[in-house]
Amino acid sequence: MNSPDNQPGDAARSVREGGSGAVDLTGCLMGDYQLLRRLGRGGMADVYVAQQKSLGRQVAIKVLRSDLANDANYVERFRREARAVAKLSHANIVQVYEIGQHQSHYFIVQEFVDGLNLREKLERQGTLSVPEAVKVLAGVTDALDAAHEAGVTHRDIKPENIMLSRRDEVKVADFGLARVLGGEPLKDLTQVGLTMGTPRYMSPEQVQGKPVDTRSDLYSLGVTMFHLLCGRPPFEADDPLAMAVKHLHERPPDLAQARSGNDLPAWLVTTIHRLLEKDPAHRPQTPHELADEIRSGITQQSPSLAGSAATSLSAAMRLQSVMERQKMRGKHRRIKTAALWLLPLVGLLAGGAWAARRPAATVDTLLAADGVEVERLPTAAAQYLEAARLDRPQAWRAVWTFHPPEHSETNADYAVKAKLQLARLYGRRDQHLSAIDSLGDFVDDGEVPLLYRMLGQALMLESYEHSGQTKAAGRLRTELQKNYQQLSDTNPTHLELFHRKAPHLIVQRLRPS
Template sequence: MSEADQNDQAPELADTAAGTADQTPTSSLSTASLVGSRLAGYLILSRLGRGGMADVYAARDMQLDRDVAIKVLRPELSRDRDYITRFRREAKAAAKLNHPNIVQIYEVGEDSARYYIAQELISGQNLRQWLERNGPLDPEQAVEVLYGVASALDAAASEGITHRDIKPENVMWSKSGAIKVADFGLARVQSDNDGSRADLTQAGLTLGTPRYMSPEQVQGRSVDPRSDLYSLGVMMYHLLTGRPPFEAEDPLALAFAHVNETPQPLDRVRGDKDVPEWLIAIIAKLLRKDPAERFQSAGELLDALTGDDADQRSKTRRLAGAASATARLQRVADEQQRLKTKRQLRALMLTLLPLACVGLGIAAASGIRQPTVAKMLRPDVVPQQETAEEQFWEAIVRNDPAGWKAVSLYFPPTDGSAVNQSYASKAGLQLARLYLKQNRPADAEATLNELIDDAAVDRKYRLVAWALQVSVAQAMEDPEKAAEAKRKLSVLYADLESNNPDAIAWFDRVMPGTEQVSLGLKPGAEEK
């Protein structure tokens, strides 16, 4: 049975196994409904859906007086030892897991030759339904899903369990906002060696849903938790773009694509620039063909998302305000890309720093995207980096007041370090430039005055500060203050020209000639 044939009310509870149910005529799968009957201690209330192995019902636990979901192995399969083994194995795998991001198993049993699993009934919709009704997720929603599913996979891996069928239909988004992973029907426990064909490739196909299977899974090779991470990457790509990375009518063609083809860039398929670079890089890493090139565990992925931020008393992780560790996430997700970007930034720094020149900005000059998901990328508390230089990179990516202020906060220029002093001065200039861009000239003026009045600040940086003060005065429509700033700028420029030509050479590199003309430092074309 194809995914489209499932009852759309609750396909999240249906066990869909490509290569098994799809090969059986629909008519032979018809069974009498159990609605209204009793099954062990449960009253069957309504039918929710049907999958490759089980029919799914909403039921009432008469003893505990609660609503549950009941998965019942279909009668024609209950006579097959291999299906019974696999059905029981699902229960064995899922029952070991007690985690807020995993659908909870309450009971496994048999009643009158009917094998059933009673589990948590989720009020909500699965991600396939969400995608069909609302369109692609926005980046903030995607991070919540990524974090929730990764947490579930981490808990499963700690018990030696691989899910093997991660896909939108098997992930619930409850009405309370919780992410819940369901259907461990294909799960494999590492210690299981029962010899049943439930783990074997049948008719050249492997268990799972081909659209989301890892290259090693479609090839029939052994899988481990890294295979689930590949499927997670495929699912996230689908949820963010509205279509999976690979599509084909024929399952074998789809399998070939997973093994050999490279998906189109996520942001190009999505058609906008809203998805932050680090999230694109993480998904790209999840989609690596070689398991050794992916995250090596769900825990490693969670470390990237949380920045190792764990509650020491409860030992639970917390999702860092949206990837407060943007630089670290990029580093973890794609080290080569990070190094390439850093080399480009270094080259630009040689010519553009202190990034505070009138009309200039590192983001515009380098083409770096400024993420728009403010809550995700700009938490109130800026993460501290290991060095002043890395803190400066963090500020460049954030480009907000908190980021620039954090440079001198975490690496005070007063500690006697020339490196800290230099980066603090550059950060102050960039903060003033940002305030000007935000139409906050009073804040820019106060920031620049601190730099100008600090005797420890290198005079070449104070030269740039006076140049910015001219722009501040012009923004305030104060011609007298602008004239005074120009005069101070000219005096300092002349002094450095006589006593520190290297500083002037540096200033000439970072300050465009047209700006120097407007500031009265260079003659205009008509004056030559």
Template sequence: MARFPSPSRDLSGQTVGDFRVLRRLGVGAMADVYLAEQISLRRQVALKVLRPELASDSTYLERFRREAQAAAKLVHANIVQIFEVGSEDDIHYIAMEYVPGVNLRQWLQKNGPAELRTALIIMRQVAAALAKAAEEGIVHRDIKPENILITRNLEVKVADFGLARVRPTEQGLELTRVGMTMGTPLYMSPEQIQGKPLDIRSDIYSFGVTCYQLLTGEPPFKGDNAMVVGVMHLTREPEPLENKRPDLPRALCQVIHRMLAKEPEKRFASPKALLAELRKIYAEYVGESWPEELPDLETGEWSVALSTPAIRQLEEAMKAAPPPAKNRRWIWAAALAGFWALAMGVGLLVGYYRIHEPPLLAETTSPPRLNVPKYDTIFGQWLHASQLGTEEAWRAVIEYFPDKVYWTSRAKMRLAQIYLREDRLEEALRLFQELAAMGDSEPELRAFGLAGIAGVYVLQKRYREAADALNQLWPMRDHLRDPLMRRLVDYAITTTREKLGPITAQEWDSWLKSLQNGSENAENRP
């Protein structure tokens, strides 16, 4: 009988094949994931070790091997690369590219719903990854926020390609089983729930669910159990996206709802068609060239030639690598494919960085008052600040690029929140007042500023002035989406109404209810 590690066993500190396991990164229904070092190439990898309940199924293992080989063909800047698939002492594992950063769910928990520019940058890269998969005839079957990884410079990597295809149970696809191995009910297409044959349009549906969550903070359907959610995917239409995000272009809302069509033939026929629409929306509503730090989406690859010295260097490392262990003969083809995938990736990256040093790495000397490097572009500076999240980092965005009003005003939003949390009320108030003074063309910023002013005034016990700020906020309340600022407004209303009498309190009760419910029809306001 095969000997597998128990689900609670931690392999940290052990050596598995050519990999020294450093620490456990996460635990999932299918596998445990570790950070490991590949000894022969001295690089960090993510090592996924299969759970015994899956690895003990010989049919599953055979299918797993075939799918891993297929996934190794997907050499693309937006897809996590598979380097090697193997087994040793009955431990079955996949070694893949290690992506430092967070997954999309974690990113949303930290940042909240994405603004248009950021959302399109993320969406276009995922669509490019799906386009590459479609070319190879591979359906992911488990597109969801946890499988979309985001690096500090907003580069997107889609994980687990090819690893979700398993044989159905003899009784057909049960939803509970599907939730574990064939997808996640919150994100599955109607045809996937019904156990029908799938093509790339199923991934487009799952990606549509993910995009809806990216833009609103929650998926379109939620329920107490998998069956309830599955029925919703089959029978209900999602709430119109424009109701939740009236600031978004109508064209983008239409794209998302087309992705969420119940019938596959009503969705985009391919990820390339979807990518073309996203590209148009980005050009029309963002109006910038594609960031140089990110892959060229026209081809889906890094837009430079192979670096032959890098490939030769890697070939030498391959020759010096130890031969496969006795229990790993069946994966040599997959491992070889993985090595060539790495060779292509390394060559492309080396060539890219030689020709186009990205702004994120092109640092210059910073002014003495800020211990923050200055980047060549505002985009690089913003991403650096997003990663650090410190006062100095956000001040650098404002001071290094004072003419970039779009970015500096949003950096002031982040900086004001820092001051508010640190009880630096006067500094926060000054920034809130600057944002509140923005014109009608920036209602989101103006609403944010007024909400902050009201909150600071309440904390300073200046209740009449807080009431004035709340009155100005009322006409633009729908533009206030930041969770912290909503809580601050709730607090300001509750506290101020206690100080200003029952009539005002009654009016504010109605306002608070409409604010919390997102009502468009409330007639009374303070």
């Protein structure tokens, strides 16, 4: 293996042949990245774990196959799609950091997830439990929702492309087949021996070569969930063509009967079968719609809450949390709550859409929250979920206090979202000076993504106006207007998110007349 001090030109001399005759770049130095070991091979790229020398962190690097790297059109598509995926910053999506070229090698640098993909988990540990399956379903749904809002379809959802980290985080990987909606149609890649997607998990419209959208990803998610719960996919065949025919014409087996045991809640069976509908019009139309079904199903699953039509998801989570804690105390008092198996739902709350629609806290829930000391949970995501349940200032502060943002990008992401939620809480209480104070170091932080920074500026501007600080409001309004124009010019998708999540009156004044 090359030493970290090797010059970039030494990379070519360190290349050796693997057992299958494929080039193995282990030990090469590609600019800032020392390739440590090969993690796996795919149809388009080899994946390595590498050390980024400048930042002292481990990353994953996908190196485009050499035969594809000689096709200028393919390289351009590779770059264009990688740039599109790099815009997807979300806790349930493997983050793309950089697109690069070293000598004849084209590569993508992305987040390294230390853990197993779900294919490996299935092979080593067997089928998923119901709580594990719900966690995966909700986490992938949240990832697809973020991609859908950015106009990106994944096109290859399958167990191998869903990671479960050692910290129990669900991460969707490999948007290498992603297609940017509204962009140039991709050419048929079968000419270079590739398949757009994996036949076992492809939607009927995808195997027919028809245009696909997020509903195709939802179908693939349904096939994946069936496989994870039953140990086998709904359709099996000896060759890709026979598999395609089954996706087009055969009904899937009944999920409840295909799984050994009788532990599947009815709502989960119904939801997965809806995902497996042949006609895209009969599936959930968006990941957001699917998220609502998951939310409703979790609420209905608790018998003690079934009689209350007004029961909120937070109440269901609170009940589950209490039940799980009682059970865990009998098992050597392990610190674990049922909130962990609902962990991916935090992304739906983190995005603001669910938080905005969550019913206002009742007197009973506020009193209950006042009597609860904020517990330190294992991850920032779990801490955010607990804060959303309590909706108290000390709970939101705990997100970045217990999980410092400088420790990881995931922590930093949840810290930003928690600070916005804290400011919203103060605003609802008419505690505008507290809201301003909570956002003081936030709105000027250039490290915070522009969309989040603008949301913070909008909340602060609203509080300035309510508290009569006209000069400060004027200065901030000018800055926000400048950022608004920048976002309008560079990212219309994020601009639309800003319109939806910022205070309505502030948005009205910013919109061009």
